[in-house]
Amino acid sequence: MENQTQLLEVKNVKKHFPIKGGLLQRPKSFVKAVNGVDLTVYEGETVGIVGESGCGKSTLGRLVIGLEKLTEGTISFGGESIGDLPDRKLKKYKSNLQMIFQDPFASLNPRQKIGDALEEVFVIHSNMNKAERKAKVQSLLQEVGLKEEHYDRFPHEFSGGQRQRVGIARALALNPSLIVCDEAVSALDVSVQAQIMKLLKKLQTKYNLTYLFISHDLGVVRYMSDRVLVMYLGAQAEMGDSHKIYNNPLHPYTKALLSAIPRTNPKHKSERIKLKGDLPSASDYPKGCPFHTRCPIAQAHCAEVVPEWREVEENHFVACHEV
Amino acid sequence: MTQLLQVENLETKFRTADGKLPAVRNISFSMDKGETLCIVGESGSGKSITSLSIMGLLPPNGEISSGSIHLADDNLTEKTEEQMERLRGNTLSMIFQEPMTALNPVLTIGYQLREPLMIHKKMSKKEANQSSIALLEKVGIPNPKEKLSQYPHELSGGMRQRVMISIALACEPSLLVADEPTTALDVTIQAQILDLMKELQTELGMGVIFVTHDMGVVAEIADRVMVMYAGEVVEIADVESIFEDPQHPYTKGLLDSVPDVDGDVQDLNVIQGSMPSLDEEISGCRFHPRCPFATDICKEKEPPLFGVTSNHSSKCWLQEVKTNGEPNAIARS
Known part of the structure; x- marks a missing residue:
């Protein structure tokens, strides 16, 4: 990855949506949809973003193409920070960045x-x-x-x-250099989904496109992506090369997610990691590690201290105290 | 094992502006007590219409135009609406994809749970309340007593689907029809619900028809699998045979189209084209325009369901060569 051109840089990006209430409609609290994400995307690669509903993956995509305003952090594209651009330049910037939605209809x-x-x-x-x-x-x-x-x-x-x-x-x-695909194949039947994924890959090679591929389907993300970012409740849980994330997942959430996918093999009987309960609401953000309320290996300090984003091996980052 | 359900030559048609169009074309299958039959296919394959035909819940412009559906000794196609009402929620039950639209938003969970118990089991409100708490406990809902007075919007997606399951199971049905019950859920929640359904099925010994498009879910939960394409059954077999020895080109294509979570480098074998619409008349085999193995006979003559083994049939002319032309017209009799 080192000798590649850096195309997009996302630094400590946060997006908090206010929940307004009361007579004066003042913000009472915030939904922390994206809560501190760092991401570098190189030219010509596909970065997959996975997570369950409410993890902030779509909001991150919308922030990148400028459909939402940042609460905190910076996004730079081709070396220019887009927060500082005047509207006239922003139009040019946007023509370089496109999005494919789940339901084009x-x-x-x-x-x-x-x-x-x-x-x-x-x-x-x-x-x-x-x-x-x-x-x-x-x-x-x-x-x-x-x-x-x-x-x-x-x-x-x-x-x-x-x-x-x-x-x-x-x-x-408009010959964009980066396309954000937000659940672009999720609504399609499998046979059609395969056709569309092949088309996306063909176009990528032909035009040297860079994709940010957002999906909840881990199989689809593995097929499409060079690198994968796993998100949970607005935060980054794990990031690394596709084969590292899938063959050697480190974060307990990534492990649970991978073990929960039903395999197309009736004899596959591996022990599933069971997660307790449901995703907490993003408006009632847990203290410490966002995953500690459901984590099978959570310790006392997980509920207190936010885990730092560490590089455990080359190009493999994880946010967990216990790894 | 004793037979639970026998569907014979079922045809379901829809009245549309272009005339009556068949959504389910002359299909036959049967299932045993305590068995899980998965119906798989893509949108437009007729899998949901098949399940709605069994339930007698077709939309107003749909009707069963021929064929019969026997549940134990009852012929469901001859029942009046009133008689069907007595069966539904009682011996015959259904779970839908989206629990939020299936549950009534202005009635409490408790009210909706008591309803089938009071109607079918003639319980008093107090008895029904007691049973409701036990049912919610059974599907793994914490604090069941408090949940009775809550409304659907106060619960998460996974919890709502658990409530739907508990309502469907309230009267211990002999047949449960589940139409994509986990499709709207996240994978970790889906895993919980699939485990729960398997557990409850063993406990209650009911037959389950599980409609899904997800081959992973099929492998997880099915005893037998029925693959549908454009209103027809194209292959039916036990779950191992479907995944290890698929015969129909469509089944193979479907399996090859799913990206593998466990494989590093992969190439997907794509089925060309898309599902035909209801009004498209296709001569011969309905899959032939998309089939990579199509020959002249496929374009001219509709194939019968050929028996591959005693437990496995495929509606494809390729089978004729292998089995020396002994069509086994009914999937399993």
Whole structure:
């Protein structure tokens, strides 16, 4: 990783959403959605972000592409800190960063043709004329495995897989360097999911794209990612190369998560690590290590002291007192 | 083992603007008491409609157009709505994917738990309360007594699904239909719920139809597996055979499409195309446009369910070559 260009740097990023209450709607408390994450992403790699619902993985993705404002910390992209950018420059920055959402149908206008929806990008970000735009969109459609005739179709005429292809075409339109995929294949059936993942990998090689791949599905993340960040309740639990995280997980949460996945082998009977109870609410943030309320190896000090983010072996970080 | 459920030549159609379209096409299967049958398939395969047909809970524009469903000695397709109501929640029960939409948000957990007990078991409110506490304890809910006066929104997703299970099991049904009961849950919670369901099944000896799209969950919980594609049963077998010796190209494709959590380098074998819509008429085998092994006969003639072994059938012409053409038209009789 050392000889690669650093593309994105996330430093001690926090995002707290206020819960307002009372007559004056003053913040009463905060939901700590993202609570101190450090992440460096290099050009051309895929970093997977996994965790269960409420762990802050989607909020982190939205912070990176500038859809949410930071509470604390810095995010720099290509060496420039985006918190300090004026709006005019921010537009340029955003064209370099794109996002693919879980349900592209929700973000498409049902009464607008797919071709027109895709062209809009170029109306805003370029000065191409109508004919150029149409040609460009048609080549994009082909790039993602759709046909030219799809240009004149409406969103409801597309299947789930095809809609996701439209979402990918839209993300690709401005030649971005980083694409945040937020549960991009989660709503798809497995056979279609496999097609889309293969397409994403093909496009990555072709255009030297960098992906931030957010998903709750550990199998999908392993298939897609070079490195993986495991999040729990807004905090980073473990980070490392894919094969290290999956073959030698260190954090008790990563271990529990991996042991909980049902394997496609009826004879696989390994002992499952059972986690007690449910995820605590992010508005009632536990003191000390966020995982201590459910951790099978928690000690007294885990409830008091926040574990530090340590590099236990090369490129393998973990936040746990007991590792 | 004694037979619990026998479904024969079931066809379920939907009235749409384009006419009556079949969502389930002439399927037959059976299951024994205490057995777990997993129905797997992707969206549009007809797996949920099959389970809703058994429950008699089809949407207003859906109807069973032919075939029969026998639960023990009752033919469910001949029952009136009133008679079905007496069976549902009693000998026949269902759990849904999203407990929040299945539970009534304005009624307490206690009210919703007492309801089946008071209607079907003719219990008094006091007796039903006692049984409700015992039921909540059984599904692993802490402080069951307090939970009775709480509302669904006060519980987490996993807890809600536990409540759903306890309501479904209140009258000790002989058949439980579970439609994607863990799909909306996180993996660690899913693991808890799957363990709970296995435990309760052994204890109560009920038959379970478990509808899912997740092959991992299938491997975990099934005794037998039925794979559906575009309204048809394409393969049915015991769980080991499905995973170790899958016969139908669709089953193989489905297994190959799941990325392996335990494998470092992997290449996914992708099935091309997507599931046909209800109104798409496909000649011959309904899978042939996506099948990598399709031959001329696949395009012309619909394959029967060929027996692979006594416990394993596959609806594919490839089997004819292997078994010298002895179709075993009914999955298992």
